[in-house]
Amino acid sequence: MNDDSATRGAAADAIRRYWPMIYAPTALFSMGEGAIVPVLPMIATDLGATLAAAALVAACLIVGQLCGNLPAGLLVERAGERRAMVVASIIALVGVAAMYAAPHLAVLGIATFLIGMCAAVFHIARHTFMTARVPYSHRARALALVGGSFRLGAFTGPAIAAGLIWWTGQDRSTIIFFGVCLVGVGLLVAFGPDPEEKALAAEREARARGVDHGFADTGEPITGGIPTGARAGLFRTMWDHRVVLARLGVAGAMLSAVRTGRQTILPLWGLSIGLDSANVALIIGLAGAIEFSLFYASGQVMDRFGRVWTTVPAQFLMGASFLALSLTHELTTASMWFGALAIAVGVGNGLSSGALLTLGSDLAPRANTPQFLGAWRTITDCGGAGAPLLVSAVTALATLSVATGAVGMIGVLGGLAFLRWVPRFLPHPR
Structure with missing residues (x-):
């Protein structure tokens, strides 16, 4: 009992110790990103895009993240977390400026793609650090807090976007807000304490006092760690x-597909049933609030009962919600169904908070953690990148309702895949 309490206390202390360097920059970046995601299709349509082309522009964000995973891993390994994130902040600011001044659709798409590549740097840097430093017994909760930081942006970002659009009457005011958030991220990363240096200092202090601080050998099956021995390439x-x-x-790629599919479908659906930008942003922000409220509960469930108890219900709920939404477009109550089912999707996404981060950390080999996580994120992001492209293609060839139903089927299949493979590769936590 005492050993277990000590381990939990050390892990909780790790979370408190690193929140200014890990959780705060993540929350700021996702807040700015969350503000522009709901209005990107509207900005694209203002530049003359069809619904299908607007979906393609929204897809550039996740496609950029997918293409950025491998170079981001190299940048983090060679330049270090702090320098890599400062560079990413500066490049992302260039992308924001290009997005704001975009005279036509191609420039908007390229700027969105560039921001997605920069997002990959933030994701891999934080994921690698948390994999190496947080004990297994508390890992899901710690990584669920990372997921919660993203969901904080999904909640507050669209709400701020709705307020800015109402105040200024301009969709592009949200892009300025994203730029302000990026400046804050850059300042936090550049002038705040380096998390790796703090972790090493804590370990040295613990060894000098003869105390197990919970970062090195906790007796738990930590799969991540400081790489030792021969390292393999990607x-x-x-x-x-x-x-x-x-x-x-x-299976993780299917979860990522449903998540990014919702980012594309929900704004397009609201636009197609006649809602204005502010109302669409408000509904998506409310769904984000539900997601945010569930993030820590997701980590608790994964740590106490196993990873399958969040991944499977989350996929089934999101899949069923999209299948139901696909049947409501022509109803007189379409706006009501849109709000209700957007919230249901938010519940499912909140239940899966930190799931892909946790699964990747659980599976990562000790000697090649960054390489494995780069491969893991590349595969899962393929699903995320493919979903908006699928939505765009199916919308162009058929209708948005058919595309929504297709994403729903991916969610159901993903739930079945998790049900089959999670118990095999990730036994119940000890």
Whole structure:
């Protein structure tokens, strides 16, 4: 009992110790990103885009993140977390300026793609650090807090966007807000304490006092850590772990597909049933509030009962909600159904908070953690990148309702895949 309490206390102390360097920059970045996501399709349509083309512009964000995963891993490894994130902040500011001044659709798409690449740097830097430093017994809760930081942006960002649009009458005012958030991220990262240096200092102090501080050897099955021994390259790591990546990685890609599918579908759906930008942003912000309220509960469930108890229900709920939404477009109560089912999707997404981060950390080999996480994020982000492209293509060839139903089917299939593979690769926590 005492050992267990000490481990939990050390892990909780780790969370408190690093929140200014890990959670605060993540929350700021996602807040700015959350403000522009709901209005990107509207900005695209103002530049002459069709619904399908607007979906393609929104897809550039996740496609950029997908393409940025591998170079981001190299940048973080060679330049260090702090420098990599400062560089990413500066480049993202360039992308924000180009997005604001975009004279036509191509410039808007390129700027969105560039911001997505910068987002990959933030994600990989934080994920690698948390994998290495947080004990297994508290890992899901710690990573759920990272997911909660993203969901804080999903909640507050669209709400702020709605207020800005109402106040200024301009959709592009949200882009200025994103730029302000990026400046805050850059200042926090550049002048705040470096998390890796603090972790090493804490370990040295603990060893000097002869105390186990919970960061090195806790007796828990920590899969991440400071790499030792021979390190394999990215493609070698992918080959060595091809079985788990081909099974659980694909299941994770389906979860990522449903998540990013909702970012594309919900704004387009609101636009297609006649709602204005402010109301769409408000509904999506309310769904984000539900997501945010559930993030820590998700971590508690994963740590106490196992990863399957969040991933499976989340996928089934989101899949069923999109299938139901696909049947409501022509109803006189379409706006009511849109609000209700957007909230249901938010509940499902909140239940899966931190799930992909936790699964990746659980599966990562000790000696090649960054390489494995780069491969894991590349595969899962493929699902995220593919979903908006699927929505765009199916909307162009058929209707938005058919595209929404297709995303719903991906959610149901993803739930079945998690039900099959999570118990095999990730046994019940001890």
